[in-house]
Amino acid sequence: MVSAVVVTYNSARTVAETLSSLTGQTYPDDRYEVIVVDGGSTDGTEKVAAEYGVRFRVAEGATIGACRNRGVEAASGEYVAFTDSDCAVPATWLESHVERIEGYADREDVVGVGGPNRPFPDDPPFAKLVGSLQGTVFGSGGSPQSHAIDGERLVRSVAACNVCYDADVFSEFRYDDGINVGEDAEFHFRLSEAGYRFVFDPTIAVSHHLSADFGSFCRKSRSYGYAMARVQRRHGKVIRWYSALPSLGLGTGVLAALSDWRARKIRYLPLLLSAFLLASGYATAQVYRDRRTPLALLIPVMLAAQYAYYGVGFLEGTLAPDPVPQELP
Structure with missing residues (x-):
C-alpha cells in the first residue's frame, strides 16, 4: 500500500494536472491512496481537488513542513510518496518508486527513493532555460534533485517533489513544523546524519513548473538562500x-x-x-x-x-x- 501526498496552497491553476497524473497510475487502484494537504487556500483549490475523489485535509496557516507531517499522519501506506501541486508525475511513478525501493530491501540504511524534476514540455522558454541550467554543476551545486546524474546511485538528499519513503522512517523522524522553504533539505540532513541514504534514479522524473520569468527566478534564489541559512x-x-x-x-x-x-x-x-x-x-x-x-x-x-x-x-x-x-x- 502506498500513500501519495500532495502539499498545496492556492494551486487551483495547477493542481488538476497533478491529481490527474496521480489518479491515472499503472499501480493497482486498490493499493494506493491520494491525500491532499492544503495550507488554507482561498482560490478554489479544494473545489478542484474534489473532482478527483481524493482525501482532502486542511492545515490552516501551516508551513510546508507541517503540511507534510499532516500528510504522514493521515497516510495508511507502507510507503509514503510526495509530489507538489505544481508537478505532474508519469503513469508509472508509483510503480517505479516501489520497485526501486524494494530492490534495496536488504539495505537498512536506505529509507527512500527520489528522482529529478524537469520543466513541462509546454512551459515558457525561460522556464526550460532554468531547467537546463539546473542540469549543470554550476546551476545546481551538484545536488542530485536537479543536476543531471546519469545513473542510479545512493545520495544524502532528494527533492520532496519527487520522493517515496519507507513509512517506517516516520516512526522516529518527522519534518520540522517550523520550516516553510528548504524543509526537505533540513529533514534529509537529519536523516543523513543518522546514517540513512536515498536511492536517486534519474529515470523516475516528474514535470515541474519552474520559474517562468527572471523576477520569479531571482525571488526563488533569494528564498533558497534565506532557507539554507536558517537551516x-x-x-x-x-x-x-x-x-x-x-x-x-x-x-x-x-x-x-x-x-x-x-x-x-x-x-x-x-x-x-x-x-x-x-x-x-x-x-x-x-x-x-x-x-x-x-x-x-x-x-x-x-x-x-x-x-x-x-x-x-x-x-x-x-x-x-x-x-x-x-x-x-
Whole structure:
C-alpha cells in the first residue's frame, strides 16, 4: 500500500494536472491512496481537488513542513510518496518508486527513493532555460534533485517533489513544523546524519513548473538562500558547503573591484572575472547543447543573478533575529 501526498496552497491553476497524473497510475487502484494537504487556500483549490475523489485535509496557516507531517499522519501506506501541486508525475511513478525501493530491501540504511524534476514540455522558454541550467554543476551545486546524474546511485538528499519513503522512517523522524522553504533539505540532513541514504534514479522524473520569468527566478534564489541559512543556524553547522561558494565568489569579485578601484590599479579583478567567464561559459555550452537555443547566451546573467540573490537571502537568514527552533530527532 502506498500513500501519495500532495502539499498545496492556492494551486487551483495547477493542481488538476497533478491529481490527474496521480489518479491515472499503472499501480493497482486498490493499493494506493491520494491525500491532499492544503495550507488554507482561498482560490478554489479544494473545489478542484474534489473532482478527483481524493482525501482532502486542511492545515490552516501551516508551513510546508507541517503540511507534510499532516500528510504522514493521515497516510495508511507502507510507503509514503510526495509530489507538489505544481508537478505532474508519469503513469508509472508509483510503480517505479516501489520497485526501486524494494530492490534495496536488504539495505537498512536506505529509507527512500527520489528522482529529478524537469520543466513541462509546454512551459515558457525561460522556464526550460532554468531547467537546463539546473542540469549543470554550476546551476545546481551538484545536488542530485536537479543536476543531471546519469545513473542510479545512493545520495544524502532528494527533492520532496519527487520522493517515496519507507513509512517506517516516520516512526522516529518527522519534518520540522517550523520550516516553510528548504524543509526537505533540513529533514534529509537529519536523516543523513543518522546514517540513512536515498536511492536517486534519474529515470523516475516528474514535470515541474519552474520559474517562468527572471523576477520569479531571482525571488526563488533569494528564498533558497534565506532557507539554507536558517537551516544551518538551526543545526549550528554547514549543511551544504558547496551551496554558498558561488555567492562568496561573487562577493569576493565585488570586493576585488572595489580594492582595485581604490588602489587605482588592476590587480585581482581580471583573475576573478576570468574564473566567472570560464564557469559561466561552460554552463552556457551545456545549456545550449541541451536546448539548442540562442537564449543560452542569458546563462551568465542568470548565474550571476542566481548567486547574488542567493547570497542576499543567505545573509538575511543569517542575521534574522528569529529564535532557532527546538531540537528534533
